[in-house]
Amino acid sequence: MVGAYFLGSAAVFVLGEEALLFAAGDDEPRRVGVHGGAILTAACDGERVVTGGDDGKIVSTNGDVTTVEIAADPKHRWIDHVAIAPDGTVAWSAGKDAFVQPRKSEPRKLEAPSTVGGLAFAPKGLRLAIAHYHGVTLWFPNAEAAPERLEWKGSHVDVTFSPDGRYLVTAMQEPTLHGWRLVDGKHMRMSGYSAKVRSMAWTADHKALATSGAPQLIVWPFQGKDGPMGKQPRMLAPAEHQVSMVACHPQKEVTAVGYEDGLALLVRMSDGAEVLARRPGGSPVSALAWDSAGTTLAFGTEDGEAGVINLS
Amino acid sequence: MTDKITADKIPVTVLTGYLGAGKTTLLNRILSEPHGQKYAVIVNEFGEIGIDNDLIVGVDEEIFEMNNGCICCTVRGDLIRIIQGLMRRKGKFDAIIVETTGLADPAPVAQTFFVDQEIGRKAKLDAVVTVADARWLKDRLRDAPEAKNQIAFADVILINKTDLVGDADLREIEARIRAINPYARLHHTQRCAVPLAEVLHRNAFDLDRILDVEPQFLEAGDDHDHHHDHADDHHHGHDHGGLKHYHDEDMQALALKTDRALDPDKFFPWIQNLVAQEGKNILRSKGILAFKDDPKRFAFQGVHMMLDGDHQRDWRDSEKRESRLVFIGRELPESMIRKGFEECAA
Numbered sequence: 001m002v003g004a005y006f007l008g009s010a011a012v013f014v015l016g017e018e019a020l021l022f023a024a025g026d027d028e029p030r031r032v033g034v035h036g037g038a039i040l041t042a043a044c045d046g047e048r049v050v051t052g053g054d055d056g057k058i059v060s061t062n063g064d065v066t067t068v069e070i071a072a073d074p075k076h077r078w079i080d081h082v083a084i085a086p087d088g089t090v091a092w093s094a095g096k097d098a099f100v101q102p103r104k105s106e107p108r109k110l111e112a113p114s115t116v117g118g119l120a121f122a123p124k125g126l127r128l129a130i131a132h133y134h135g136v137t138l139w140f141p142n143a144e145a146a147p148e149r150l151e152w153k154g155s156h157v158d159v160t161f162s163p164d165g166r167y168l169v170t171a172m173q174e175p176t177l178h179g180w181r182l183v184d185g186k187h188m189r190m191s192g193y194s195a196k197v198r199s200m201a202w203t204a205d206h207k208a209l210a211t212s213g214a215p216q217l218i219v220w221p222f223q224g225k226d227g228p229m230g231k232q233p234r235m236l237a238p239a240e241h242q243v244s245m246v247a248c249h250p251q252k253e254v255t256a257v258g259y260e261d262g263l264a265l266l267v268r269m270s271d272g273a274e275v276l277a278r279r280p281g282g283s284p285v286s287a288l289a290w291d292s293a294g295t296t297l298a299f300g301t302e303d304g305e306a307g308v309i310n311l312s
Numbered sequence: 313m314t315d316k317i318t319a320d321k322i323p324v325t326v327l328t329g330y331l332g333a334g335k336t337t338l339l340n341r342i343l344s345e346p347h348g349q350k351y352a353v354i355v356n357e358f359g360e361i362g363i364d365n366d367l368i369v370g371v372d373e374e375i376f377e378m379n380n381g382c383i384c385c386t387v388r389g390d391l392i393r394i395i396q397g398l399m400r401r402k403g404k405f406d407a408i409i410v411e412t413t414g415l416a417d418p419a420p421v422a423q424t425f426f427v428d429q430e431i432g433r434k435a436k437l438d439a440v441v442t443v444a445d446a447r448w449l450k451d452r453l454r455d456a457p458e459a460k461n462q463i464a465f466a467d468v469i470l471i472n473k474t475d476l477v478g479d480a481d482l483r484e485i486e487a488r489i490r491a492i493n494p495y496a497r498l499h500h501t502q503r504c505a506v507p508l509a510e511v512l513h514r515n516a517f518d519l520d521r522i523l524d525v526e527p528q529f530l531e532a533g534d535d536h537d538h539h540h541d542h543a544d545d546h547h548h549g550h551d552h553g554g555l556k557h558y559h560d561e562d563m564q565a566l567a568l569k570t571d572r573a574l575d576p577d578k579f580f581p582w583i584q585n586l587v588a589q590e591g592k593n594i595l596r597s598k599g600i601l602a603f604k605d606d607p608k609r610f611a612f613q614g615v616h617m618m619l620d621g622d623h624q625r626d627w628r629d630s631e632k633r634e635s636r637l638v639f640i641g642r643e644l645p646e647s648m649i650r651k652g653f654e655e656c657a658a
Contacts, residue, residue: 002400016400016401016402017400017401037401038397038398038400038401039400040397040400054369054397054400054401078369078394078397080393080397095372096372114374114389115372115374115389115390115393133374133376133389153377153379154376154377154378154379155376155389172379173376173378173387173389173392173428174378174379174380195429196428196429196430198430
C-alpha cells in the first residue's frame, strides 16, 4: 500500500501495483486501474489523487472515479515523487528532473543537482521545494528568478513546509530531520531518531510536526518564533516496534499512529492517552488517512491489507 | 545485531568487473538462459543490455556520504530508491542483480545493505561476483585501483576470455588473484559460460556461510622452492608445487586463527576500534569466533568500518572450537593486528 486518502466519503487506497481501490459505504470496493506497473508515489488534495508509476506516467483520479493522464515521461523513467499545489498545479520528478504542470500551460522543468528525494509545494503561492543530495532547491516555476538553494550536507529524502510557510523540514537518509527557518535560513537540527523518518504530518492547529522514526510518536513544537530550535520533542505512545506512519486528525488534537508490527493507535496529544484502532499483526502500517470530518480512519499495510474504521 | 527474518528477503547479486571484462555477456546469459527464475536487473545508464524487459531498470550511480561519523561510509542513493520501488512488485521476481559500472568501487553497494534499515529488512546481499579479463587483468591490477578493489571484494570471480591466454599466463593470473583474495570461488570461463548456480543464490554474505570456503592459497603447503621472479617490479612470486604464490604489493589478505577461547569484552572493543582506525584500508573482514563459556558460534562480517554479526548455531562436538578471522585490505598493519587479536584471549 502506497497511501490512503479520502475523496469525499470514499476511502481511496493506492495499491503497490497498477490500481486504486475505492471503498465507499457498504458497497464492494471498486478497483480502478491507473498504471501499467508499480505505483511509486501518490498525493491528494481532497479533490483528486495523483499517482506516479514505474511506467513513467502521472495519473490523476477524481472522486467520481474518472482518470486523466497528466503526463508521460518520454523516456519511460520512473516517476519517483508527485505533489499538488494549493491551486491544483501538479509537480513530479523523474531522476534529477523536477517538472511542474500548471493547469493551463506547458510543463516546466528544473534539473536538480542529484536525484530528487522529495517534493513539496509551499502553502501559498506557486513555490516548489525539491529535496536532493546536500540540500533543497526552492523554485518559483512561474518566475524567471534563479532557484534558491538551501544547503545541508547529506541526502534529503523527504520534504514538507510548515502550514504557515515559515519553516521547511526535510527527512534525511540518516535517522534525523533537518529544518530551515525560511526568513533567515537558520538551521534546525532535529535528531535523536532510531530509524529513518518515513512519515511526517502537521497537527490541526499547525503548531507541531508529528513524525515516525522511533518506537514512539515524536512531536516537535513549532509555536513561538524559533520553532523547535533548542527545544525537545514530545514522545508519546511508546510501543515495542517502530512507528511507521502518522496521520493527524483534521480538527482535533489527536494523531493516528501506525507501527511496524501492524498496530495502530489514536493518541490524544494533550496527555498521550491512547485508543486502540487496530490490533498488531501482519506487516507494517504503510498508509493512514482521516476523512475531512475526522470521524473515519482508513489504514493500509505494506503487504496490502486495508480497512476503514468508523469512529463516530 | 541482525534481525532473524531472512526467509523472504530478496537476494541481491552485485556484478562487478572492469570495463570490457564481460559483465554484459554474463548478464545476457543470466537473462536468456532457461532457469525458471525471474530477475529484476539494475543496470547502469550506459550499459548495452540487448534485452527488453520491464524489470530492467537503468540508473545513474549516485554515491552518497553518510553523516554518521564514519569517514568512508558511502552508500548508493540510487539503489535505495530503486530497490524500494522494486519491492512494490514483490512476487514478480525472485532475485535482484545490480550491475555496476566498470570503474565502480563495490564498497558503497555493499554498505547500502548495512546502512539502510528498510533495504536491509527487505533485501540481502547474496554475493559480489566479479568478471575479470584473463588477458588484461594483470595490467589493470597494476594501473587501476578499481580493478583491484573489485577482486578484493569478490565472493565469486570469473576469469573470463581464457581462450585468449596460455596455460602459464592463466596460472599466473590466478596466483595474482589469490594473492589479493584467497577466499573467492574462481571459475575459468569463455564468454562467461558458467553454470548460473555458481554465480547466483550463493548466500556468500550469509553469516552461516562465512569462512566455509577454506582459503586454498593458505593451505597450499609450505614446502616452497624459492624461485623468485623479478620480471615484474611490482610483485614477487615463488612456486608452491606448481601454484605460483604472489604477494601483492599493497593489497593483502590476512588470516588469523586461535584455539584459545576469546573474551567478548576484549574482542568487541578491539575489533570496533580496529575498523574505526583502519577501516579505510580494510575492504572486507569476516570471522567465526569461539567465546569463552559460550556454546554458540559467533559470526561477523564487515565492509570498511561497518560490522554486522550474530550468534549462530551451537558448536558441534566434532568441531574444533577455534576462532578464525580474515581481513582483506591495503597496507594492513599485520603485526599490530596479530598482537591485538592475541590479547583478546579470555
